[in-house]
Amino acid sequence: MSGETSASESRSRRPTEAEMEDMTPDQLATLAAELDDVVVVQNLPKFPVAGTRAEKRAERAVAGWFLLSGLFAAVFVVAYIAWPYEYKAPSEPGYQMYALYTPVIGATFGLSVLLLGIGVIAYVKKFFPDEVSVQQRHDGRSDEVDRRTVLAQLAKAGQDTTIARRGLIKRSLGLASGVFGLGVGALALGGLIRNPWEGGKHAALWVTGWAPDHGEKVGTGYEKVYLRRDTGALGEEIIEKGIDGIRVRPEDLDAASMETVFPFRMSDLKDPKKLDHVLKESDTPVMLIRLRPGEQVTLRSGQEDFHYGDYYAFSKVCTHLGCPTSLYEAQTNRILCPCHQSQFLATEYAKPIFGPATRSLPELPITVDDEGYFVARGDFNEAVGPGFWERKS
Amino acid sequence: MTTTTPRRHTAALRSRIAARAPQSLRTSSKLRRRxxxxxxxxxxxxxAGVLYTAFAPRPQIAIAQDDSQLVAQGQQVFNNHCISCHGANLQGVTDxxxxxxxxxxxxxxxxxxxxRMPLARQEAQAIRKAPLHDLDPKTGDGARNIDALxxxxxxxxxxxxxxxxxGEALRGSDPARGGQLFRLNCAxxxxxxxxxxxxSSGKFAPHLDESTEEQIYTAMLSxxxxxxxxxxxxxxxxxxKDIIAYVTSVTDGNNNPGGHPLGGFGPVSEGLIAFLVGIGAMVGIAVWLGAKA
Incomplete structure (x- = not known):
């Protein structure tokens, strides 16, 4: 109640144009508070007498924080430009300086920001006046007159636009904004939508980079698909220096070994980007495992001739959720997936023996060509990786 | 002395025949035949000599340098430390x-x-431990005993x-390539x-902090x-060697530009520490500012 009366009072006490002309800035500020129903109970300046030593000391302290902040910012800029940032191995000279690069950059930048903040807070605490103000709280809903008039005003504004009668405009506007919305949605989501079924039987769901028809045609068939080793060399280096050591041979691996291999075709040498891309395709990595001679091996029916001697090639993509299952234990011949601890037995066609995976790792049919290099005899005979709707097995 | 006389006789006889021959049998066909x-x-x-040198078997001994003494010493070390589990002829002992x-x-x-060897007890796998005194590669005796064994x-x-x-000669010059190979083959x-x-089943891949260059190299080989x-x-x-250069540059707190490795296993620990310390500090400062106001 008191709020309402004071509000009406303050409204009634609104000054005229002439009165405002005569008011000082201080009086105008007080008036602003009064119009908002705020009463300043106390406003004591921190330093009532200007120019005392205490005031100067406080001023210097605040300025000190700001200057220190500026100093660290300057050190940051200098360190960012001039500090040795290029990699040094621990044994090389200059390693200590290199190792300090990140801490120095971080510390100077962080201190600069922190000191700026401390300076602002110190200024507020040291110089802002001690003020106690009271503002009246307005309880309940708005004044009945206000409520009714505002609603009537809005309704009339709407009526004046005649939108209620303009069906054609309403529908065409709705159509336009709807189509525009669809466009924005397509723009945002379009990039995320891929059609995994595109290509029917040759869709990316079913085939991998090992499929022969990914290469060029040679005579009646397709070119050879070699098993390629990643030596850390980029495609351009391989094209420049030749393919020595890139293709895997049966004598390369000792017994109880594992190597990750990728498909390689001679036509890949035309394009360095393709050579690099093959190593990054998610469904092509294959573990080429050489078992110890004389291991008891169970072959899967239909895949009896997929291996070459002690060499077995299994997909590296876990059949549970697609993690790389590359933790090959050479003594137990288990292949462990680090994500959910699925274990596959290499001596039993990579059959799952523990964990959530339910399907064996697909096996790549391999053999050795007349030059003594490993080649793939075709793609996997089933889809690689985790299950999906259309998969029957 | 007695054996020389008959030889002299035959030699004298031959020279006499030879001296006489040109006089009595001087025909060109006979000379040509001879x-x-x-x-x-x-x-x-x-x-025959050439064939012999080509086909004769090479002697099996004396091709290696003589390390029979080292091998004998190694057998002694083997008998002291290894024989009960690996057998007198290195054939192994069941279980x-x-x-x-x-x-x-x-x-x-x-x-x-x-x-790791000699093994302390049978378990999931042998673990790294302080070597026995006489098999410690850091002491002269220990290094010799390991060489002999x-x-x-x-x-x-x-x-x-x-x-x-x-040692350091085993560190390659390209730790970046080593890092790539490490992430492909080892990580x-x-x-x-x-x-x-x-x-699986209690086994684990050990951390590489204490591994020396020789140990990393021999581990990859064997x-x-x-x-x-x-x-x-x-x-x-x-x-x-590049892999070794990479491993020695990242393990044991090396290559640590942030000041602390936080376990060295990536965003899990880093995010947790940033959240706990960072948010905690900000909440603390906010509370402190509010309390002072």
Whole structure:
């Protein structure tokens, strides 16, 4: 109640144009508070007498924080430009300086920001006046007159636009904004939508980079698909220096070994980007495992001739959720997936023996060509990786 | 002296016949026949000699340097420390230890120098521990004993041998390539900064902080326990050295520009610490500012 009366009072006490002309800035500020129903109970300046030593000391302290902040910012800029940032191995000279690069950059930048903040807070605490103000709280809903008039005003504004009668405009506007919305949605989501079924039987769901028809045609068939080793060399280096050591041979691996291999075709040498891309395709990595001679091996029916001697090639993509299952234990011949601890037995066609995976790792049919290099005899005979709707097995 | 007289007689007789021959039998056909006979004989002798040198078996001894003394010392070390599990002829003992025939000196060096062998007890896998005093590679005696034991095992079936270089000479010049190869071949078990990780049934890949260059190299060559082998044809010696350069540059708190490795296993610990320390500090400062106002 008191709020309402004071509000009406303050409204009634609104000054005229002439009165405002005569008011000082201080009086105008007080008036602003009064119009908002705020009463300043106390406003004591921190330093009532200007120019005392205490005031100067406080001023210097605040300025000190700001200057220190500026100093660290300057050190940051200098360190960012001039500090040795290029990699040094621990044994090389200059390693200590290199190792300090990140801490120095971080510390100077962080201190600069922190000191700026401390300076602002110190200024507020040291110089802002001690003020106690009271503002009246307005309880309940708005004044009945206000409520009714505002609603009537809005309704009339709407009526004046005649939108209620303009069906054609309403529908065409709705159509336009709807189509525009669809466009924005397509723009945002379009990039995320891929059609995994595109290509029917040759869709990316079913085939991998090992499929022969990914290469060029040679005579009646397709070119050879070699098993390629990643030596850390980029495609351009391989094209420049030749393919020595890139293709895997049966004598390369000792017994109880594992190597990750990728498909390689001679036509890949035309394009360095393709050579690099093959190593990054998610469904092509294959573990080429050489078992110890004389291991008891169970072959899967239909895949009896997929291996070459002690060499077995299994997909590296876990059949549970697609993690790389590359933790090959050479003594137990288990292949462990680090994500959910699925274990596959290499001596039993990579059959799952523990964990959530339910399907064996697909096996790549391999053999050795007349030059003594490993080649793939075709793609996997089933889809690689985790299950999906259309998969029957 | 008595044996020389008959020889002199025959020699004198021959020279007399030879001296007489040109006078009585001087026909060109006879001379030609003699020369041809002598030539045929010397040719036959020569070819027999050549054939002999070509086909004669090379002597089996004296091809290696004489390390029989080292091998004998190694056998002594073997008898002291290894025989109860690996057997008197390195054939292995059922349920105790495997055969060592053909494992080579690289495996011997790795297992003994890291303290894994002699084994303390049978469990999921042998763990690194302080080596026995007389098998400690840091002492002169220990290093000699390991050399001798390695030579003994090498003499029984051969196998991969440790590199000739030692220490820092085994660090390659390209740790960046080494890092790439490490992430491809090793990081799946040992983590990308060599922190190690779990395997199945209580086994694990150890962290690489304490591993020396020789130990990393011999481990790659010999594939200790469940680690696969990485032969020199699969990962060349230069690539192995680059891998060693990478491992020594990231393990044991090295290559640590942030000031603290936070365990060295990436965003899990880093995010947790940033959240706890960062948010905690900000809440604390906010509370402090509010309390002072």
């Amino acid at each position: 020369i041809a006979g002598a030539l045929a004989l010397s040719l036959a002798l020569l070819s 105790r230890g495997p055969s060592l025939i053909g494992v080579g000196s690289a495996a011997t060096y790795f297992q003994v120098a890291t303290g 390695s030579a003994f095992v090498q003499a029984n079936g051969g196998g991969p041998t440790p590199p000739l270089e030692k 799946s078990c040992h983590n990308f900064t060599g922190r190690g990780g779990a395997l 594939g200790p326990q469940n680690m696969p082998h990485f032969s020199d044809r699969q990962v060349s010696p230069e690539e192995k």
